[in-house]
Amino acid sequence: MPSRRRALLKVIILGDSGVGKTSLMNQYVNKKFSNQYKATIGADFLTKEVQFEDRLFTLQIWDTAGQERFQSLGVAFYRGADCCVLVYDVNVMKSFDNLNNWREEFLIQASPSDPENFPFVVIGNKVDVDGGNSRVVSEKKARAWCASKGNIPYFETSAKEGTNVEEAFQVIAKNALKSGEEEEIYLPDTIDVGSSSQQRSTGCEC
Amino acid sequence: MIADGVEDEEKWLSAGIAGLQQNAFYMHRALDSNNLKDALKYSAQMLSELRTSRLSPHKYYELYMRAFDELRKLELFFKEETSRGCSIVELYELVQHAGNILPRLYLLCTVGSVYIKSKEAPANDVLKDLVEMCRGIQHPLRGLFLRSYLSQVSRDKLPDIGSEYEGDADTVMDSVEFVLQNFTEMNKLWVRMQHQGPAREKEKREKERSELRDLVGKNLHVLSQIEGVDLEMYKEIVLPRVLEQVVNCKDELAQYYLMDCIIQVFPDEYHLQTLETLLNACPQLQPSVDVKTVLARLMERLSNYAASGAEVLPEFFQVEAFAKLNNAIGKVIEAQENMPIDGVVTLYASLLTFTLQVHPDRLDYIDQILGACVKKVSGKEKLDDRQATKQIVALLSAPLEKYKDIDTALKLSNYPRVMEYLNARTNKEMANVIIQNIMKNKTRISTAEKVDALFELIKGLIRDLDEDLHDELDEEDFKEEQNSVARLIQMLHSDDPEEMSKIIHTVRKHILTGGRTRLPFTVPPLIFSSLKLVRRLEGQDESVSGNEASTTPKKIFQIVTQIIESLSSIPVPELALGLYLQCAEAANDCDLEPVAYEFFTQAYILYEEEITDSKAQVTCIHLIIGTLQRMHIFGVENRDALTHKATGYSAKLLKKPDQCRAVYACSHLFWLDEHDRIRDGERVLLCLKRALRIANAVQQMANATRGSGGSVVLFIEILNKYLYFYEKGVSQITVESILDLIELIRSEMNGDNAPSDPAADAFLASTLRYIQFQKDKGGAVGERYELIKV
Numbered sequence: 001m002p003s004r005r006r007a008l009l010k011v012i013i014l015g016d017s018g019v020g021k022t023s024l025m026n027q028y029v030n031k032k033f034s035n036q037y038k039a040t041i042g043a044d045f046l047t048k049e050v051q052f053e054d055r056l057f058t059l060q061i062w063d064t065a066g067q068e069r070f071q072s073l074g075v076a077f078y079r080g081a082d083c084c085v086l087v088y089d090v091n092v093m094k095s096f097d098n099l100n101n102w103r104e105e106f107l108i109q110a111s112p113s114d115p116e117n118f119p120f121v122v123i124g125n126k127v128d129v130d131g132g133n134s135r136v137v138s139e140k141k142a143r144a145w146c147a148s149k150g151n152i153p154y155f156e157t158s159a160k161e162g163t164n165v166e167e168a169f170q171v172i173a174k175n176a177l178k179s180g181e182e183e184e185i186y187l188p189d190t191i192d193v194g195s196s197s198q199q200r201s202t203g204c205e206c
Numbered sequence: 207m208i209a210d211g212v213e214d215e216e217k218w219l220s221a222g223i224a225g226l227q228q229n230a231f232y233m234h235r236a237l238d239s240n241n242l243k244d245a246l247k248y249s250a251q252m253l254s255e256l257r258t259s260r261l262s263p264h265k266y267y268e269l270y271m272r273a274f275d276e277l278r279k280l281e282l283f284f285k286e287e288t289s290r291g292c293s294i295v296e297l298y299e300l301v302q303h304a305g306n307i308l309p310r311l312y313l314l315c316t317v318g319s320v321y322i323k324s325k326e327a328p329a330n331d332v333l334k335d336l337v338e339m340c341r342g343i344q345h346p347l348r349g350l351f352l353r354s355y356l357s358q359v360s361r362d363k364l365p366d367i368g369s370e371y372e373g374d375a376d377t378v379m380d381s382v383e384f385v386l387q388n389f390t391e392m393n394k395l396w397v398r399m400q401h402q403g404p405a406r407e408k409e410k411r412e413k414e415r416s417e418l419r420d421l422v423g424k425n426l427h428v429l430s431q432i433e434g435v436d437l438e439m440y441k442e443i444v445l446p447r448v449l450e451q452v453v454n455c456k457d458e459l460a461q462y463y464l465m466d467c468i469i470q471v472f473p474d475e476y477h478l479q480t481l482e483t484l485l486n487a488c489p490q491l492q493p494s495v496d497v498k499t500v501l502a503r504l505m506e507r508l509s510n511y512a513a514s515g516a517e518v519l520p521e522f523f524q525v526e527a528f529a530k531l532n533n534a535i536g537k538v539i540e541a542q543e544n545m546p547i548d549g550v551v552t553l554y555a556s557l558l559t560f561t562l563q564v565h566p567d568r569l570d571y572i573d574q575i576l577g578a579c580v581k582k583v584s585g586k587e588k589l590d591d592r593q594a595t596k597q598i599v600a601l602l603s604a605p606l607e608k609y610k611d612i613d614t615a616l617k618l619s620n621y622p623r624v625m626e627y628l629n630a631r632t633n634k635e636m637a638n639v640i641i642q643n644i645m646k647n648k649t650r651i652s653t654a655e656k657v658d659a660l661f662e663l664i665k666g667l668i669r670d671l672d673e674d675l676h677d678e679l680d681e682e683d684f685k686e687e688q689n690s691v692a693r694l695i696q697m698l699h700s701d702d703p704e705e706m707s708k709i710i711h712t713v714r715k716h717i718l719t720g721g722r723t724r725l726p727f728t729v730p731p732l733i734f735s736s737l738k739l740v741r742r743l744e745g746q747d748e749s750v751s752g753n754e755a756s757t758t759p760k761k762i763f764q765i766v767t768q769i770i771e772s773l774s775s776i777p778v779p780e781l782a783l784g785l786y787l788q789c790a791e792a793a794n795d796c797d798l799e800p801v802a803y804e805f806f807t808q809a810y811i812l813y814e815e816e817i818t819d820s821k822a823q824v825t826c827i828h829l830i831i832g833t834l835q836r837m838h839i840f841g842v843e844n845r846d847a848l849t850h851k852a853t854g855y856s857a858k859l860l861k862k863p864d865q866c867r868a869v870y871a872c873s874h875l876f877w878l879d880e881h882d883r884i885r886d887g888e889r890v891l892l893c894l895k896r897a898l899r900i901a902n903a904v905q906q907m908a909n910a911t912r913g914s915g916g917s918v919v920l921f922i923e924i925l926n927k928y929l930y931f932y933e934k935g936v937s938q939i940t941v942e943s944i945l946d947l948i949e950l951i952r953s954e955m956n957g958d959n960a961p962s963d964p965a966a967d968a969f970l971a972s973t974l975r976y977i978q979f980q981k982d983k984g985g986a987v988g989e990r991y992e993l994i995k996v
Contacts (some may be wrong), residue, residue, distance in 0.1 A: 040471075
């Protein structure tokens, strides 16, 4: 049996509103797509079992609100992430420009132990739109940015048509697995033998 | 325990985390040794940390997330336990032995999740049980987080179309029922929170409530993600139930936020089909709710949807979206008497954007919206509120951007009426937007009527609406805006000369109101535009424009004269003189000798009476000479009169070098290559000789005053004129005179008193090189040059 701790991989999807974060997750986990735009509120995750080198892992994929006003509780859920997926819409320049902000915000808030080597994956979504004619961010430009940030793996996907989604998530899972983002090792100061732990509760007894 | 400091909170959070980690450590050990009893014991103790009341929502969320992560491991353990033969039903019973209710319910939800996955009981039975059990926590903060935990663990187990938990036909309905129930309970907890605790902490509580809002709103997100919630179910069940909860909770924060959530999480198609229901809820909200923002966001969403493709537009028509929104806005504005004017304008601007997107062909709708806006702002003073004026500019800019054509805006009767209510500054800003739009889209404005309307619209730039404003305006900015008016004037064009003439008259009428500061900017483009028309007419056959009323160059010259005369009061004589000369040249091209003569006369009068600055005189005299040189229609008498004057002015300039240069320039007035009528070698020579005399005088003056020779540059310049006319074959210019001149220059340069002058050396050298060059070229000209033996 694998260590229980490593059996669960936590992935966070970030990016501007409307780039298709929820759609990517739904396509990957449920193989479903809807053309309708529905904003996400707060943070929400779906899980998917993945097989990797004969071992079974649970991928916990966190979809987040792209609109700031729907992120009222902050981003405590970034904690313990094993991989962060940055998504932009290849048809919207601003969503690409903002990748840097998302990346930095993540590094600050999640404060991984080795920010330089923390695994990110960049996804340029919606390549299907208008047969690619409305595209404004070139693959070259995106790849150059990824290269400049420490060779971030890059995928171009269509959540609508399912193009490249599986491939992207395979790399996401693989990188999450080897991220080595170990949880802090906890050792108690004293070991109580048999006694019930002290109660420090306050407030009502519910 | 009031007003806990941030530091204290940090301390409590650390203590909470420490307690949580310690118990988690023992829980892990229990999990690793498959000790179910200890696992339950320590996980319950770990979860006890969530019973705290000391943390703000943000901090509590941090603690909660840690517990959440630990519970995932426990969940995996439960799953393994069941696969090892432990009954899930037994587990479900077992966890209920936990001493405290909060840890018990967290554990119950966790086992419940495994229970549903095991499919040993219908998902809905378990969900129903859990959502009921959660009623046990009535503390708002703890209750909200617990229910949000329930929502999260059940999220992927809700029976839905195509999901593995799909059962009978009614199970989707059960899922919806479950989420709605959880939502309702959460909203109640959330709303009730404001009434708990002392009144003096109300502000802090409201802040905390605001932070917690997403926990409640997330339920709506979950509903929107259930595939089985189709339009029918949304319309019949989901929306009415959600709205019922929203309206009945009578809480400002909840109502505002949840309305926004509904609009954002559900798809556009649903909104269109339920527009009436959604809009009808608005007047039922608390008066303090910011309904305008809610509606503005709804319209923004729908506008974007309409923009996504023409194929969706029929949906809008079918439900009469415009009428419904228009009606709803009217009601909201009516109901909220105290709504600030910027709110009103924001609403109309949103509706306008929507209408432009959905009904671009319905100018009557657009005008109707502007009209409603006018009605609302009328009776008030000019708008000075920054926010409101910003919104008005957005409102007025929208049709321009949409139609890329001022024509359309000019058709909107209420458009200028809205502009009336802008203060002078905003009026100008808007006028600038209009001009920029015309420039950008290269809009052709081709009738006098439209020009009139347009200038009325941009009058903020055409004349002073407010004296004070002008004083504070930066000169650069003023220049910038007047330059854009000038560019606009150049853009006005009609192919029909009659109409163009009318346009010129119309523009003149408007710009004459602009006063002395603006005329120097606006007159020149109008003059050039008029002269363009003159030249167009000149090409046409006289007989075509034979009748009385038609536009003739003469008539245009009359108005042009009047326009230039308007500058006399400013006064800007140099500008006027330049314009007269331009006109003279145009008259020349039209073969109107008397007119051309008159323009020259006007220019001369200005020169004599108004231009007193010696530098300005130099510039003007060269302009005069240059223009006169190109005139070919003058008879001998007129020409003599004008050239005589010009040479006279030249010789009377203040500085000798200026005199010299103007006089030798006059030589060109007597020799025109392209006109054999004007070839008077004698007078060419006279000018050059006179220039030489002046140059000599300059040299002598320099000797007398400074004891050294002046620059010989003047001589070299004259030499070049000699060469020019020699080359043209003017017989009066002889080889000897050229050689003498070169000799003179050389001796001046090598004289004892001559200052070294590299520029003059270079000038002479290149002049001599030119002579050599012409010799080398050979031919008739080369032969003439051969005679000059340097």
